[in-house]
Amino acid sequence: MNNEEHKIILMLKQGENAAYKYIYDHHYALLCAIANEYLQDSFLAKTIVEDLIFHLWEKRDTLTITSSLRAYLVRSVRNRSINHLNLQREKVETNFSEITPSEEIKIHTSLALDYPSAILLENELEEKINQAIENLPTETKAVFKMSRYEDKGYKQIANETGISVNTVKYHIKKALTLLKQDLSKYL
Numbered sequence: 001m002n003n004e005e006h007k008i009i010l011m012l013k014q015g016e017n018a019a020y021k022y023i024y025d026h027h028y029a030l031l032c033a034i035a036n037e038y039l040q041d042s043f044l045a046k047t048i049v050e051d052l053i054f055h056l057w058e059k060r061d062t063l064t065i066t067s068s069l070r071a072y073l074v075r076s077v078r079n080r081s082i083n084h085l086n087l088q089r090e091k092v093e094t095n096f097s098e099i100t101p102s103e104e105i106k107i108h109t110s111l112a113l114d115y116p117s118a119i120l121l122e123n124e125l126e127e128k129i130n131q132a133i134e135n136l137p138t139e140t141k142a143v144f145k146m147s148r149y150e151d152k153g154y155k156q157i158a159n160e161t162g163i164s165v166n167t168v169k170y171h172i173k174k175a176l177t178l179l180k181q182d183l184s185k186y187l
Contacts, residue, residue, distance in 0.1 A: 005069045031077045038081035048080050132182040144175035
């Protein structure tokens with residue numbers, strides 16, 4: 001760390017505006033570009049960088065920077081960007097794990113209402129999916145429908161049909177394999 005950076009860090013710790021101006025003038029554009037590389041959203045990238053700079057002001061009393069100021073800022077922006085992406089991924093995974101297949105179809109259909117061609121494609125795909133399901137072997141089709149459309153668990157299906165849980169798993173796997181084959185040109 002050179003003397004100028006050491007001086008800037010001391011000014012940051014003292015809450016001097018000149019230090020924050022220095023960061024904006026010398027590092028802001030680079031930090032935004034780095035955040036944008038991760039986030040692919042310039043507004044969000046600017047928000048992450050501005051939050052980091054505000055955080056520096058909030059934590060100025062306990063601020064400890066042992067590397068160069070630029071290295072510290074770059075590492076902080078990188079970590080904040082990755083943390084944001086991880087949080088978003090967790091939210092998406094949580095939200096989609098709670099959606100049943102029938103709700104998922106409703107969501108896609110409601111999104112498609114703004115695009116007439118999408119509605120036609122959606123209807124065609126739904127028809128092909130229904131046709132492929134109807135072409136499944138009888139017992140496989142029944143187990144698959146109970147699982148996907150009635151949201152029943154493997155144990156419940158096994159109890160209702162009088163087959164073992166492993167047989168239920170077999171039928172689900174078989175149904176998914178056959179559907180994947182039948183619908184391969186749409187996937």
